[in-house]
Amino acid sequence: MKKDPLKVFTDLESGELSKLDSSNPNESFNNTVWSKALQDKHYSESGSLAHRLSAAVCQKNEGYKYVAQLQCLKLKSQRSSETRSHEIRKGDTYCSNVIVIPGPSEDNCEHIAKVVVFYDLKTTGLSRQSSITQISAVSEKLEFNRYATPTQEISEDASRVTGIRFNTATNELLYNDEPVSNKHPQQVLLDFIQFLMSLCASDKTIVLTAHNNRRFDSIILTHQVTAHGVQPNVESLEHLLKNKVLSRTILKKLEDSSLSYNHLKIAYHRDGFDGLFYLLSEKTDSGKARISNNRRVIQKLADFFLMKNDFITVYTCIDK
DSSP states (O other): OOOOHHHHHHSSSHHHHSOOOOSSHHHHHHHHHHSSTTTTEEEEEEETTHHHHHHHHHHHHHHHHHHHHHHHHHHHHHHHHHHHHHHHHHHHTSSSSSSOOOOSSOOOOHHHEEEEEEEEEEEEHHHHHHOEEEEEETTTTTEEEBBBBOOSSHHHHHHHHHOOEEEETTTTEEEEEEEOOOOOOHHHHHHHHHHHHTTTOEEEEEEEEEEIIIIIHHHHHHHHHHHOOOOOOOOOOOHHTTTSSSOOHHHHHHHHTTTOOOHHHHHHHHHHHHHHHHHHBBBBBBBBBBBBOOHHHHHHHHHHHHHOOOOOOOOOOOOO
16 A cells, blocks of 8 residues: 555656645635534535535635625515415415414413303213213303213212212113203213304314313213214324324424414315425424424425325315
8 A cells, every 4th residue: 555655646747746735625614614624524415515515615606705695585574475375374365165274472371262162071080080960061152961871879978969870770861850861971972062063163172171071071971982982083183183283292382383284275275285295394493493394394294184084175266
């Protein structure tokens, strides 16, 4: 290995070598490259290496004015992105019945259309594994009331509070000693789900409210729905989490940003992958992406809607 380099330099005349220019420009460029890609950092397998070298070349050829030029291009791109995000959220403004997706800086509560349902459960006991004996609910002028055949023995304490007993001799469910019509708990739960679904449109959210809801009613209801296998096929963000389309971190960001499953579906319908990208990567007041600008995360969402072929109703626009 030593002989070959020596042969090269032996064949060269010192007089010819003395005519070469200074190596300072090369050293200067090397220093510029090293300032962008530090020697003590490993960038050879990084996607940013090409950008770092490009920045060094720009500084060599254009001087530091290239920074101002890049800033102008960045601002221009940002304004274009903001315009596209606004178009995705607003949709075709000349159409009627168009759903507007809320922006990142808008009040979350103000733009979430809600249907509040007040409900109450009667059970066979105080245990969280208790069986439901009655579901009652009201929303505005609509009411729901069903009695369920108990799958467990009703405790005396529960009967004293609810007034519901089961007469094993006559196989009847009694409320205040009067027989009442009752159904299997699975059918009662299905009827309740149908009642809830009849209350809301695609752009509204059902809010279940009850006394001691968090510590008792919601736990009992969730357990019974799971036990009887009547979980509705609801289009929700939880549905995306269950199908591993998005992570729990992204789910939390979507909920905090007032974006629903239907909003994602609308954005995809309006412009496919780009619709989702401009919606989720829209800048907040702090300058950060509203949800994420990770293209792989957004691509999984786009692939899900493409596979599902989940398009919403398109309202016909007629120019007058």
